[in-house]
Amino acid sequence: MINAERALDALGDPTRRRVFAKLRNRVCTAGELAQGMEVSRPAVSQHLQVLRAAGLVVVRADGTRRLYQVDSRGIDAVRRWFDGFWDETLESFRQAAESAANEKGRP
Amino acid sequence: MADQIDLNWTDPNSVRKAIRVQAPQAIAWKVFTEQLDAWWPLAVYKIGKTAAVNAVIEPRVGGRWYECGDDGSTCDWGRVLAWEPPSRLVLAWDINADFQYVPGLGTEIEVRFIAESANTTRVELEHRKLDRFGDRRDQMRTIFDQTGDWGKLLASFAQAAERATD
Numbered sequence: 001m002i003n004a005e006r007a008l009d010a011l012g013d014p015t016r017r018r019v020f021a022k023l024r025n026r027v028c029t030a031g032e033l034a035q036g037m038e039v040s041r042p043a044v045s046q047h048l049q050v051l052r053a054a055g056l057v058v059v060r061a062d063g064t065r066r067l068y069q070v071d072s073r074g075i076d077a078v079r080r081w082f083d084g085f086w087d088e089t090l091e092s093f094r095q096a097a098e099s100a101a102n103e104k105g106r107p
Numbered sequence: 108m109a110d111q112i113d114l115n116w117t118d119p120n121s122v123r124k125a126i127r128v129q130a131p132q133a134i135a136w137k138v139f140t141e142q143l144d145a146w147w148p149l150a151v152y153k154i155g156k157t158a159a160v161n162a163v164i165e166p167r168v169g170g171r172w173y174e175c176g177d178d179g180s181t182c183d184w185g186r187v188l189a190w191e192p193p194s195r196l197v198l199a200w201d202i203n204a205d206f207q208y209v210p211g212l213g214t215e216i217e218v219r220f221i222a223e224s225a226n227t228t229r230v231e232l233e234h235r236k237l238d239r240f241g242d243r244r245d246q247m248r249t250i251f252d253q254t255g256d257w258g259k260l261l262a263s264f265a266q267a268a269e270r271a272t273d
Contacts, residue, residue: 005154005206085251086232088148090126093230096146097138101130101226 007074010054015039016047020056020070027069120244121235122252128230132222135230136193139218140164149174154206155182164198166190172198183208194220200234204243214239 011017015037022033030048034041048068051057055074059066128135138145143162153159157176162184165171170187189197201212214236221229240247 085152086122086124086234089146089152090124090230090232092146092148093139094126094128096142097128097130097135097228100138100142100145101128101134104134 006054007056010050010056013047013050015043016051019044019047020051023057023068023070027067029065029067033068118235119248120237121233122237122248123231123233125229125231127223128228129226130228131226132220132228133193135228136196136220139220139230140166140192140196153182154184154202154208155180164196166192183210188215189217196220204240204247212239 011020018037019033022028030045031041033048034044037044039047048057048059052059052071055071057068057074058071059068061067130138141164143149143164144160147162149159149162153174155174155176157178157180159174159182160177161175163171163173163175163181165187168187168190170190171183172185172187173181173183175181183201185199185201187197188199189195196218198216198218199212200214200216201209203209203212214234217233217235219231221231223229234251237244237248237251
């Protein structure tokens with residue numbers, strides 16, 4: 001189950017944020033991600049595990065390589081937390097209240 | 108969104124929203140206070156560890172406001188500070204910037220239900236005392252105030268329209 005709290009927790013770590021940021025526009029292996037970073041490749045793999053568990057990253061096999069890419073489901077969960085909390089909530093309320101009013105108005 | 112009214116509010120410790128609902132005041136009040144499972148986005152706006160299946164506002168001053176998990180657990184969000192059906196409700200929102208329940212945190216949500224006609228209600232919401240979030244006030248103000256994108260609202264509308272025509 002993907003939820004925003006897990007995703008936000010995962011992104012609370014600055015190194016994981018950097019790993020995640022590197023994946024924003026491309027698909028790559030853990031080794032490629034580790035290049036230019038101050039952490040080891042195994043450490044990058046660990047961070048990728050956490051990002052995967054949080055629904056932010058998915059992995060697929062390409063021959064012998066494991067390619068990582070952003071999982072849009074996690075992004076959506078986070079965006080919903082940050083996008084217009086009360087606008088979204090009130091809009092949803094409006095729909096529910098109007099459905100209830102319509103039901104009541106029916107013969 | 109045509110029915111969401113821009114109040115042009117600039118108090119840094121407050122977010123204000125208003126929406127016009129095609130429903131009588133009494134129904135708007137009832138749906139808001141008794142049927143949160145019909146409209147509160149429980150899939151994302153929740154703090155408990157388990158999936159949330161409902162949220163409850165106990166109908167009295169001092170009552171609890173809490174979410175219900177699918178395992179029967181409950182998780183407090185705050186308290187009822189004013190209970191004046193069908194026109195005014197004030198809730199304490201005691202969830203901090205890390206989305207943890209902190210008893211007595213004391214941000215407040217005031218909701219007013221104003222009958223504009225027999226079948227139209229203007230609902231005004233103010234989320235205030237955001238200074239209780241401390242140095243994360245501005246971050247939280249952005250979360251509560253920001254306008255969601257059109258695509259999401261339209262998708263949400265389409266779902267509701269489909270439900271209504273079933």
